[in-house]
Amino acid sequence: MKTFWTMRTGLLAALVAGLTAGCVTRERVVYQPAPPPPSTVVYTTPAPPPPQVEVRPVAPRPGYVWVPGAWVWRGHHWHWAGGYWAYPPRPGAVWVGGHYEYRGGVSVYVVGGWR
Numbered sequence: 001m002k003t004f005w006t007m008r009t010g011l012l013a014a015l016v017a018g019l020t021a022g023c024v025t026r027e028r029v030v031y032q033p034a035p036p037p038p039s040t041v042v043y044t045t046p047a048p049p050p051p052q053v054e055v056r057p058v059a060p061r062p063g064y065v066w067v068p069g070a071w072v073w074r075g076h077h078w079h080w081a082g083g084y085w086a087y088p089p090r091p092g093a094v095w096v097g098g099h100y101e102y103r104g105g106v107s108v109y110v111v112g113g114w115r
Contacts, residue, residue, distance in 0.1 A: 047100070048078045048109070060085055070098045070112055089114050 048071035056066055069083040086095070098112040 046078075048073075052080055054083050056083065057085075061087075063087060065095055067095050067112075068097060072098075072111075073109065 051071070052069060054069050059066070064085040064087055067084055067086050069081055071078040072081045073079075088095075093114045096112055096115045099110055100107050101110055102108075
């Protein structure tokens with residue numbers, strides 16, 4: 001009789017462990033930075049559209065910096081590159097977003113990057 005209760009208790013414990021093992025899950029989020037631009041200055045005629053609204057997720061770890069999304073010139077049109085979390089490449093590095101500058105009578109788009 002004692003063997004029956006021992007087996008029953010062991011089976012019940014194994015069943016409960018098996019059923020609850022799948023209940024605890026953790027989503028793995030992988031953040032990968034966008035590839036670096038081939039040039040820091042892009043000569044374009046049309047200005048980019050207004051920035052898109054983005055939802056900023058929680059930082060993956062302390063020390064990461066949010067790099068907001070931006071319009072990137074690809075060949076003959078603007079393409080939206082979404083924002084992402086990035087770890088600065090060196091202490092004191094600051095992310096400077098892409099912007100327009102007036103150089104020698106011409107408007108040029110300066111691609112964002114770490115400064």
